[in-house]
Amino acid sequence: MPVLELNVNRVRLVLASTLAIATVFGGAVVANADPDAVAQARKDLDRIHQESSAIDQDIIEAHDRAAQNEAKLKNLTSDVTSQVAKVEKLSSQLGHVGAVQMRGDSISLTAQLLTSTDADNFLSGLGAMQVEADRSTAGIQQLQVDQAKLTTLREDVDATQKQLDKDAAAKVELGKQYDAKEAEAQAVYDRLSEEERQRLAAIEAERVRREAAAQAEAEARAAQERASRDTATSPRVEAPASTSPSAPASSKAPKPETQEEPPAASGGSGRAQDVVDAALSKVGSRYVWGTSGPSTFDCSGLTSWAYRQVGINLTRSSRGQFSSAGYKVSKSDLRPGDLVFYYSPVSHVGLxxxxxxxVDAANPRSGVRVTSLNSMPFSGARRVIG
Structure with missing residues (x-):
C-alpha cells in the first residue's frame, strides 16, 4: 500500500520541533517572517488537511465495502455451487422418471391400459399412470424454481464482482488524489522561509495552548454545574418530628427536575474507562487503512475496536459513528470514553x-497517538456509555 497520508502532519511535527527556536529568536522571527505568507500557509494547510481527511474516509469506506463484498461473494459462490448440484440432481431424476415411463417392451403404459380386459388392472394402471404424471409435473415445476434461483444467484455474483472491481478502482484513484494532496502540502511548506516556519509553529502552539485552557475551564464549569444539580435534586433526609408546637409535623423534599439526558448505560464510567484503557494500550501501533485491530488500525477502526473490548459494536466508519453511535454531547461536557469527531463534513474520529x-489512529506516519483535543477542527462528540 503506498504511503498516501497528507504531509501536513509531518509539517506540524517539524513546526512543533522548531517552537523552542522561535521562542529564543522571537524578535527576529517576527521581524523577518512575512505575516501574509504565514497566514496564507496556515489557510492552505488547513484546507489541504481537511480535503485529505475526506479522501482518507472515502478510502476507508471503499475498503470496508470491498471487505463486505468479498465475504458476500464467497457465500454466493458456495450457494451457486450447491444450487448447480441440486438442479443437476433433479434434472437427472426427471430423466429417470421419463425412462421408466417409456420402458415396457416398446409398448407404452397407455397402450397396455387400452388393451387391458381386467377392470381392476385397468384402474390400478390408470392410478399408477396418474401418480407418475403428477410426480413428473411437480418435479418439472421444482426444477423451474431451482433454475430461477440459480439464475438469481449468478446475477448476484456478477453484481457483487462488479462492485468489488469498482471499489478496487476507486481505492487506486483515491490513492492518487491523496498523493497529490501530500505533494501540494509539501509545496506550501517549501515556499516558507525558515523564519516563517518558526512563526507558523509558534502560532500553532499558542492556538493549541489557548484552546486547551478554554476546554479545561469549560469542563470544570460543566462539572461544577452537574455537582450543583446533583445536590439540588438529591432527596432530603427528614429530621425527626419536633415536640415544639410551632414545628411542622413533616416536610416534603422538592421534586427532582426533569433531565433531558438519556439514561446511563450499564457499567457507566467504569466501562468507559475500560474503553479508554484499551485504546491507550495500542498507542504506537501502526496505522493501516481498512483495519480495526488487533495490531493495526485506521481512525474508526481504533474506536470500534476499543468499544468491542467491552462488548459494544459500533458501525465501521467515522461518518456512521457520528450519525448513529450513542447520543450527542457538548464539547464542554466531554468525559473519558466519548467519541470526538473532526472536520465538516466529518472525516476523522478519536477517543x-x-x-x-x-487518542486516535492518526495516519501512516504517526500511527496511534495521544494528542490535543484541539489539534484538528472539532465538529462534535457522542457519548456511547454513561
Missing amino acids: YIGNGKI
Whole structure:
C-alpha cells in the first residue's frame, strides 16, 4: 500500500520541533517572517488537511465495502455451487422418471391400459399412470424454481464482482488524489522561509495552548454545574418530628427536575474507562487503512475496536459513528470514553481520554497517538456509555 497520508502532519511535527527556536529568536522571527505568507500557509494547510481527511474516509469506506463484498461473494459462490448440484440432481431424476415411463417392451403404459380386459388392472394402471404424471409435473415445476434461483444467484455474483472491481478502482484513484494532496502540502511548506516556519509553529502552539485552557475551564464549569444539580435534586433526609408546637409535623423534599439526558448505560464510567484503557494500550501501533485491530488500525477502526473490548459494536466508519453511535454531547461536557469527531463534513474520529487529550489512529506516519483535543477542527462528540 503506498504511503498516501497528507504531509501536513509531518509539517506540524517539524513546526512543533522548531517552537523552542522561535521562542529564543522571537524578535527576529517576527521581524523577518512575512505575516501574509504565514497566514496564507496556515489557510492552505488547513484546507489541504481537511480535503485529505475526506479522501482518507472515502478510502476507508471503499475498503470496508470491498471487505463486505468479498465475504458476500464467497457465500454466493458456495450457494451457486450447491444450487448447480441440486438442479443437476433433479434434472437427472426427471430423466429417470421419463425412462421408466417409456420402458415396457416398446409398448407404452397407455397402450397396455387400452388393451387391458381386467377392470381392476385397468384402474390400478390408470392410478399408477396418474401418480407418475403428477410426480413428473411437480418435479418439472421444482426444477423451474431451482433454475430461477440459480439464475438469481449468478446475477448476484456478477453484481457483487462488479462492485468489488469498482471499489478496487476507486481505492487506486483515491490513492492518487491523496498523493497529490501530500505533494501540494509539501509545496506550501517549501515556499516558507525558515523564519516563517518558526512563526507558523509558534502560532500553532499558542492556538493549541489557548484552546486547551478554554476546554479545561469549560469542563470544570460543566462539572461544577452537574455537582450543583446533583445536590439540588438529591432527596432530603427528614429530621425527626419536633415536640415544639410551632414545628411542622413533616416536610416534603422538592421534586427532582426533569433531565433531558438519556439514561446511563450499564457499567457507566467504569466501562468507559475500560474503553479508554484499551485504546491507550495500542498507542504506537501502526496505522493501516481498512483495519480495526488487533495490531493495526485506521481512525474508526481504533474506536470500534476499543468499544468491542467491552462488548459494544459500533458501525465501521467515522461518518456512521457520528450519525448513529450513542447520543450527542457538548464539547464542554466531554468525559473519558466519548467519541470526538473532526472536520465538516466529518472525516476523522478519536477517543477523548480527559485533560484536553484524545487518542486516535492518526495516519501512516504517526500511527496511534495521544494528542490535543484541539489539534484538528472539532465538529462534535457522542457519548456511547454513561
